[in-house]
Amino acid sequence: xxxxxxxxxxxxxxxxxxxxxxxxxxxxxxxxxxxxxxxxxxxxxxxxxxxxxxxxxxxxxxxxxxxxxxxxxxxxxxxxxxxxxxxxxxxxxxxxxxxxxxxxxxxxxxxxxxxxxxxxxxxxxxxxxxxxxxxxxxxxxxxxxxxxxxxxxxxxxxxxxxxxxxxxxxxxxxxxxxxxxxxxxxxxxxxxxxxxxxxxxxxxxxxxxxxxxxxxxxxxxxxxxxxxxxxxxx
Amino acid sequence: xxxxxxxxxxxxxxxxxxxxxxxxxxxxxxxxxxxxxxxxxxxxxxxxxxxxxxxxxxxxxxxxxxxxxxxxxxxxxxxxxxxxxxxxxxxxxxxxxxxxxxxxxxxxxxxxxxxxxxxxxxxxxxxxxxxxxxxxxxxxxxxxxxxxxxxxxxxxxxxxxxxxxxxxxxxxxxxxxxxxxxxxxxxxxxxxxxxxxxxxxxxxxxxxxxxxxxxxxxxxxxxxxxxxxxxxxxxxxxxxxxxxxxxxxxxxxxxxxxxxxxxxxxxxxxxxxxxxxxxxxxxxxxxxxxxxxxxxxxxxxxxxxxxxxxxxxxxxxxxxxxxxxxxxxxxxxxxxxxxxxxxxxxxxxxx
Ligand SMILES: Nc1ncnc2c1ncn2[C@@H]1O[C@H](COP(=O)(O)OP(=O)(O)OP(=O)(O)O)[C@@H](O)[C@H]1O
Ligand SMILES: [Mg+2]
Numbered sequence: 237x238x239x240x241x242x243x244x245x246x247x248x249x250x251x252x253x254x255x256x257x258x259x260x261x262x263x264x265x266x267x268x269x270x271x272x273x274x275x276x277x278x279x280x281x282x283x284x285x286x287x288x289x290x291x292x293x294x295x296x297x298x299x300x301x302x303x304x305x306x307x308x309x310x311x312x313x314x315x316x317x318x319x320x321x322x323x324x325x326x327x328x329x330x331x332x333x334x335x336x337x338x339x340x341x342x343x344x345x346x347x348x349x350x351x352x353x354x355x356x357x358x359x360x361x362x363x364x365x366x367x368x369x370x371x372x373x374x375x376x377x378x379x380x381x382x383x384x385x386x387x388x389x390x391x392x393x394x395x396x397x398x399x400x401x402x403x404x405x406x407x408x409x410x411x412x413x414x415x416x417x418x419x420x421x422x423x424x425x426x427x428x429x430x431x432x433x434x435x436x437x438x439x440x441x442x443x444x445x446x447x448x449x450x451x452x453x454x455x456x457x458x459x460x461x462x463x464x465x466x467x468x469x470x
Numbered sequence: 471x472x473x474x475x476x477x478x479x480x481x482x483x484x485x486x487x488x489x490x491x492x493x494x495x496x497x498x499x500x501x502x503x504x505x506x507x508x509x510x511x512x513x514x515x516x517x518x519x520x521x522x523x524x525x526x527x528x529x530x531x532x533x534x535x536x537x538x539x540x541x542x543x544x545x546x547x548x549x550x551x552x553x554x555x556x557x558x559x560x561x562x563x564x565x566x567x568x569x570x571x572x573x574x575x576x577x578x579x580x581x582x583x584x585x586x587x588x589x590x591x592x593x594x595x596x597x598x599x600x601x602x603x604x605x606x607x608x609x610x611x612x613x614x615x616x617x618x619x620x621x622x623x624x625x626x627x628x629x630x631x632x633x634x635x636x637x638x639x640x641x642x643x644x645x646x647x648x649x650x651x652x653x654x655x656x657x658x659x660x661x662x663x664x665x666x667x668x669x670x671x672x673x674x675x676x677x678x679x680x681x682x683x684x685x686x687x688x689x690x691x692x693x694x695x696x697x698x699x700x701x702x703x704x705x706x707x708x709x710x711x712x713x714x715x716x717x718x719x720x721x722x723x724x725x726x727x728x729x730x731x732x733x734x735x736x737x738x739x740x741x742x743x744x745x746x747x748x749x750x751x752x753x754x755x756x757x758x759x760x761x762x763x764x765x766x767x768x769x770x771x772x773x774x775x776x777x778x779x780x781x782x783x784x785x786x787x788x789x790x791x792x793x794x795x796x797x798x799x800x801x802x803x804x805x806x807x808x809x810x811x812x813x814x815x816x817x818x819x820x821x
Contacts, residue, residue, distance in 0.1 A: 286713065310716030322711030324704045334697075335704050339716035342697075387715065 237262050237422050238283070238301075238314070238391055242292035245282040252278045253446040255292065260391060265413065265423040267454055269430040269463075270443030276426045277319055279443070280393050284316045285309050297390060311339040313390035317397065319426075321380040325369030329360055332368050332379055336386025346386070352419075353382040356412055374405040381412065385421075392416060393424040398432075410436060434458035514816055515776075522783060529790050540669040542786040548671060549744070550782020551679040552737050554775035555686050556755055557762035559733025562689075565769030566706040566726040569619065569627075572634040575756025576641035577731050581607055581738025582747045583645060586654045589742075596656050596742055597677065603739045604732050611731025615724045623723070638756070645749035658743040678740040685736050686775050689729070693771060702726055706769065757798070758785075761805045767818025777816065780804075 238260040246252040252275045260266045268276050281287045283294055285306040294302040296314050324332050333353060337346045354361035357378040363371070368379055377397055384392055394413065398406040410432060417423050427433030434440050437454030442463060450457060457463050529539045560574045584606060585599040618637065622630050658677075663670040693699035705712040705722045712719050737755070745751055762781050766773025781801055788800020808815065 284714065286710070305718075306713045307716040307718050310714070316714055318710060318714060320710075322708045322714060324707035324711055326707055327700070327703060331700055331704075335700060335712075335715050335717070338697075338701065383715065 237264075237297060238424065239295040240279075240283070240292065241295070243279075243282060243289055243294060244291045245278060245287055245289040247278075247287065251290065251446070253282065253289075256443075256447055258441055258448065260422050260424050262390075262422055263417065263420065264438045265417050265425060265436060265454075267430075267433040267437035267440035268424060268426045268443060269428075269433060269440060270449075272428075274443040275446040276443055277395055278446075280316055280318070280395050280424075280426065283393065284314070307339065310387050313388065314393075315384045315387045315389035315391070316393040317380045317384045317395060319395040319399065321376050323368045323371075323376055323380055323383070326367055328365050328367055329371075329379060330364040332383050333360070333386050336383035337388075339387060345388075349386050349388060353385050356385070356415060357382055373400045374402070374408070377401065377405075377409055378412070381409070381416075385416065389421055391422045391424065393426075395426045396428055397425075398427065398429050406432065430463070431458060434463070511817055514812075518780065518816060522780065525783075525787055529787055533790065537668050539787075539790065540667045542790050543783065544666050544669040544671050545675070546783035546786030547779055548675045548679040548782070549741075549785070550779035551682040551686075551775075552741055552778070553755075553758055553762055553782050554778025555682040555733055555740075556737040556759040557766065557774035557778050558686055558689055558771050559730035559737075560759045561763045561766065561769055561774040562693075562702075562733070562771055563727055563730035564763065565771075566702055567615075567619070567623075567723050569622075569630045569634060570760070571727075571730070572631065572756065573614075573637040573641060574730070574734050574759055575752035575754070576638040576645075577607060577611065577752070578734040578738040578741075578755050579645055579747075579749060579752030580610070580641060581735040582656075582742050582745070582751060583649055583654075584735075585656055585739050585742040586649075586747055589656050590654075596658055596739065597681070599742075600681075600736060600739045603735045607735025607738075608728045608732040610735075611728035612724050614731070615727035619727065620720065620723065638753075642749050642752070649749065651749070654747040656742040656747065661743065674743040678744065681740055682737065685733070689733065690771060692729075698725070754798075758801065761801055763815075764805065765808050765815055767815030770815065770817045773815060773817035 238258075240256055240258040243253055243256040243258075244251060256279060258268070258279070268279065270276055278287070282289050283301070285301070285304055289302050293300065296309065297312060299312075301309060301314065324335065327335070333350060334346065337349055340346060340349070359375060360379060360382055363375070368376065371379060381394070381397065397409050397413070401409065406429065413423055413425065414436060425433055425437065434454045434457050440451065440454040440457045441448050442450040442457065450460070450463065526539065526543055529542070530536055533539055556574070556578060560571060563569065563571050563574070581603045584603045585596055588594045588599045588602060589596050614637065619630070619633065622633055658674040661672055661674045663672055664676060693703060701712070701717050702722055702725070704715070705717060705719050705726075709719060712722070758781060762774055762777040765780065766775070766777030781804070784800050784804050785797045788795075788803075789797045792799055
């Protein structure tokens with residue numbers, strides 16, 4: 237579904253990603269873990285077309301995805317929930333969600349997508365007229381995921397969805413991620429809380445200074461001594 | 471303060487048992503903040519209205535003739551509606567593109583000359599010029615944004631200020647070059663006086679006010695009720711978020727600047743029978759619109775309309791209180807007071 241091949245990218249001539257190879261297949265949850273500053277967010281930015289890659293290639297759904305505008309990628313089903321959530325604060329919950337389907341054809345589709353999101357996160361239905369900026373951290377994360385789902389993604393990329401959430405809420409969000417995968421959406425999950433992410437992932441990559449240090453089945457990496465020492469603090 | 475403890479000595483859970491996946495336990499802290507803001511806005515509006523009524527009452531009491539004061543109030547509110555429309559365009563551009571457009575008044579001046587030419591050359595009724603001037607200004611705005619301003623996106627604020635300032639000078643001088651320095655005027659055929667509250671308002675002022683309010687309402691509906699308008703507000707709220715839902719933010723920037731410029735254009739046509747038209751006429755409107763935008767809260771479209779009415783009133787009442795001074799003096803006094811007491815404007819939130 238998503239294939240990164242020798243991807244190099246960075247900011248203003250400062251190269252962050254060095255020949256990164258990564259793959260996400262249909263129906264998979266793939267975790268991407270690594271220390272602060274390893275380049276996880278940069279990877280997602282490059283894939284979403286928010287920054288330009290300098291070399292290597294990105295393929296999504298069998299077609300080239302590098303050098304393609306973000307809007308076009310979203311329309312093709314490659315959707316990201318960024319680290320900072322990037323909600324539309326003064327807009328209502330419902331307006332935020334409806335903007336999520338900007339690239340979709342209008343009509344019954346939008347209502348159906350909305351119903352699905354409300355089914356996944358009932359709190360959003362209850363608070364649909366409330367401004368997004370009045371939401372708590374956990375609710376904002378649900379809204380951010382809900383907004384991304386409104387675009388009918390084939391691949392959903394989540395950048396540290398558990399940041400700032402209580403352990404309880406982290407479970408709720410990760411539970412939702414599993415449900416989303418079961419509904420047929422592939423997931424690329426970036427997490428600081430690597431232990432949980434690795435255990436729920438089908439496969440995982442450990443990123444170190446912009447390239448892949450380790451990869452393999454998620455639970456296997458979670459038990460790997462090197463990973464445990466370096467990232468899980470065990 | 472000691473918390474009540476259970477038999478085991480652990481702090482009691484306030485809400486009782488909660489299921490692990492219950493998102494409602496994650497309480498929204500800011501929800502009450504939103505309501506408080508709203509209450510604050512209503513309170514401030516009431517306070518400002520009270521001040522305005524007091525100012526009017528004081529003026530009645532001081533002056534021997536009530537007619538003069540009525541005239542000032544009526545004239546002030548009528549022109550204030552037009553100020554509101556100009557400022558709505560300016561504040562919309564600020565809210566979405568994050569630039570203070572110093573060329574806004576210059577665009578208004580272009581519309582003034584479009585009206586002069588259409589009435590002078592083709593004998594068109596001035597207000598019919600709206601049908602030409604508004605689309606022309608829309609396209610001009612789009613071209614200027616795409617051709618000049620889009621290259622400065624992401625650059626430091628000073629660069630953008632210098633660009634719009636330079637643009638204003640350029641337009642002023644182009645107008646001077648093409649139309650010369652002589653003052654021009656536009657006559658409204660069949661303009662006559664109508665009596666309101668003992669004061670006399672010309673039909674042209676009433677029409678300018680009415681059409682400005684209608685356009686302001688249309689702009690509000692566009693922003694609040696349409697998908698495009700929601701996207702414009704989304705870009706204003708969070709640029710990255712807008713990109714990530716697939717909104718072509720460059721297109722929204724262009725459209726927003728075009729809509730804002732069209733507001734200035736419409737206002738230009740509406741005031742054309744009321745002002746002496748010179749290449750620099752736009753600068754006065756630029757200053758007033760800027761004050762109104764700050765008063766109403768930068769980026770707040772409704773605040774701009776209310777602010778426009780207030781500044782119109784201030785200008786006219788100021789002329790009563792401070793006879794012989796420039797009417798702008800009172801406007802600046804209000805401006806400085808606002809900056810001092812409430813720099814985020816009447817309806818702005820802390821930013
Ligand atoms: N906009 C930017 N301009 C310049 N450098 C940046 C920018 N954003 C990130 N960097 C740098 O790129 C490197 C990788 O950052 P990135 O945000 O991708 O890390 P990350 O793995 O997501 O870390 P974290 O776990 O803290 O979110 C860091 O050294 C960071 O300083
Ligand atoms: Mg990051």
